[in-house]
Amino acid sequence: MPPEPTTVKGPPAPHRSQARGGSLQRAEWWREAVFYQVYIRSFADGNGDGVGDLAGLRARLGYLRDLGVDALWITPFYPSPMADHGYDVADPRDVEPVFGDLAGFDALLAEAHALGIRVTIDLVPNHSSHDHEWFQAALAAAPGSPERARYLFRDGRGPDGSEPPNNWPSVFGGPAWTRVPDGQWYLHIFAPEQPDLDFANPEVVADLEETMRFWLDRGVDGFRIDVAHGMAKPDGLPDMVPMEDTGLLDDHGPGDHRFDQDGVHVVHRRIRSVLEEYPGRMAVGEVWVSDDQRLARYLRPDELQLAFNFKLLTAEWTPAALRDAVVHSLAAVAGTHAPACWVLSNHDRPRHVTRYGGGELGSRRARAAALLQLALPGVAYLYNGDELGMPDVDLPDAALQDPIWFRSGGRERGRDACRIPVPWSGTEPPYGFSSGSATWLPMPEGWAELTAEAQAVQPASIQSLYRTALALRASSPAFAGAELEWLPAPDGCLAFRRPGGLVCLLNLSGAAVPLPEGRVMLASGPLENGTVPVDTAVWAEHQGVVPGQESAGPVR
Known part of the structure; x- marks a missing residue:
């Protein structure tokens, strides 16, 4: 059984729009929002064909409201031959019949808005x-x-x-x-x-703007821009520094002419100009650029409102690596109007339960990482199943569908392992994901305790941890302020304080450490005689200077 969290029970989970005086019309609602990524094929199947769809998502909106998220990011649901499961778009202004139709999307959008949940969708311009x-x-x-x-x-x-x-x-x-x-x-x-596509061609840019207006006019709240550091290629398409690709979209440095060319910022200014016609709408970019200064260029006042910084997602489970990820992520947005944007998992990378060691170890660390992510100032993106502690699944070769598997000749297994359908209920596959027996990727045996239904009634579950954490993040004044102050901490630990008084301590040492000063709000696992065990995070509320400690300095 997962460990029992230590909590101080708070009020029912309000949406940040209610808890902090905002509304669906608040201009910069996204600045501290919690987004939930819906990988549409794997979230919920509404018609029994084994593939997730808009009807399935619509039926689960109440679950997402109760979880406490502010907004959705829905991966592509447009007409597509599915060579890359929707990221090969045949018509960006319609709905793939496998996923539903435009009327179904409009109904989903209206119901989400009625529940106080905003809806953003994938834009695939490259x-x-x-x-x-x-x-x-x-x-x-x-x-x-x-x-x-x-x-x-x-x-x-x-x-x-x-x-x-x-x-x-x-x-x-x-x-x-x-x-x-x-x-x-x-x-x-x-x-x-x-x-x-060639974005030096005005017709291509005009078509992208038409696509944006099509969805904005329907009422979507914004876009996630796929490959946002693409869309521009150098004149003459010269050879690049030879490199072997790994099947992962990543930053290969200045010698890679495929990405992060200066001309891409012209495209982002056009995107922003369309968004400015629709108050309260936003865009977040998938920007695989590791240099802080170059990433900041995407966040200039006339470009993106947000950009994913993947340093937390790619960091090893060590104090130095995690602190470095936080420091650089905050440095990248320093001097811009944008907040930091924190990601632990997505549909392109191994889930963090698996990255952190898998099994009980990976699950314990994933719980602690959740409190780290949600304590940081700015925006948090959750991937569907994060709140259930879903791991990657080792699939048989015959089940693999990712083009990386086929293009690499079987050398790279691709991303299917992190895209397994979400388990909702029951004791056997497909765990309530579908009314049919077969799912587009096979679901494993042994997930009965992982289902959303099973976890909902377990106070010690990771789902319960997420619900409590999101409720506190939405309602507690301790989370106020956009800065972060590092605090002295025992060797092998990280500790920081937010201006509102939240203290987060993460213990990655080899032994239990003392609790931080203040009232304990939440812990990722059971506390032992006033100490924080290994691979455990704790939130405490503290006002004023921590007795006997000097600040390690603010980080923005």
Whole structure:
């Protein structure tokens, strides 16, 4: 059984819009919001075909309200041949029938808003599907035609043009170029079914703006921008520093010409100009840029409101690595109008229960990491299943569907392990995820205690920990203020204080340590005789200077 948390029971979980005097119309509602990522295929199946959909999500909105999240990020639900499970978009202004229809989306949006939950959706500007009508027209057109100018078609190298135009690799393995029958090549940073669009073409930019307005007019609250450091390529598409790709979108440094080119900021200014026409709307960028100063450029006043900083997601479970992640994440937003944006897991990376060691060890550390993430100033993004402590699942080869698996020739297993459907109830697969027996990725045996239904009635469950943490974060004045002050702490521990009086201590040492000063609000596991055990985090409320301790200095 998971450990019993130590809590001081607070009021029922209000939404931050209620607890802090805001409303759905508050202009900068997102500054301290908790977003919940819905990987649509894996959240809830409403029609029994084994694939999550909008109807399934709509039926679970009450659960999300009770959990205490402020907003959703829904991954792509647009028409798609599903070569990359929705990130290959054939029509960005409609709904894939597997997921529902526009009327169903409108109903979902209205019901979420009625519950005080905002809805943001994925925007995938860097590339389209190869089934998009534009790309089909490009294939039918001649080299040099306006149809091909929407993409990045180039002649090949070598005497007969049989070599790719440059040495760029695909993130998913193999070259980033595919040859068409007339001899030209087209660029695809991801799968061949995902041709890159050319944002130097005004028609491409205008189409992106039309897509944004289509959804904003329907009432969505904002966008998550996929590959937000893409969309710009250097003139001439020169060779880049040779590198082997690992099947992960990551920052490979200044020698990688595929990403973080200066021209991408022109695109983000256009995106922001559209958002400015709709008060209270926002965009967060998937920006795999590790340099603090370069990341900050995406957060200039006329660009993105938020940018994911993935340092916490990629940090090892050590005091030095976690503190470094926090320090650099705050440094990246210092001097900008943006708050920090904290992520522990998503649909592209191993879940943190697994990253932190798996089993009981990984679960205990995941509980502590949740309190660390939610104590930090700024925005938190949860991935569906974080609140259940879901681990990765070791799938058989025959079940794998990620294009990384196929493009790498079986060398990289891809991201399927972190995309297993959410278990809702019952003792056997599919655990209430679907009324059918088969799910798009198989669910393992032995998850009866992991289901949302089982955890809801267990005060010691990680779901109960998340509910209490989100309620306190929403209602307690201890979380006020955008700064963070590091406090002296025992070796192997991290401790910091927020201006409102919240103290968070995380023990990564080899032994129990004393509790921090103040009233204990919440702990990730049981406290032992006034001490904090290993791999445990605790929240305490303290006003004024900690007796006998000097500040280690503010961090912004």
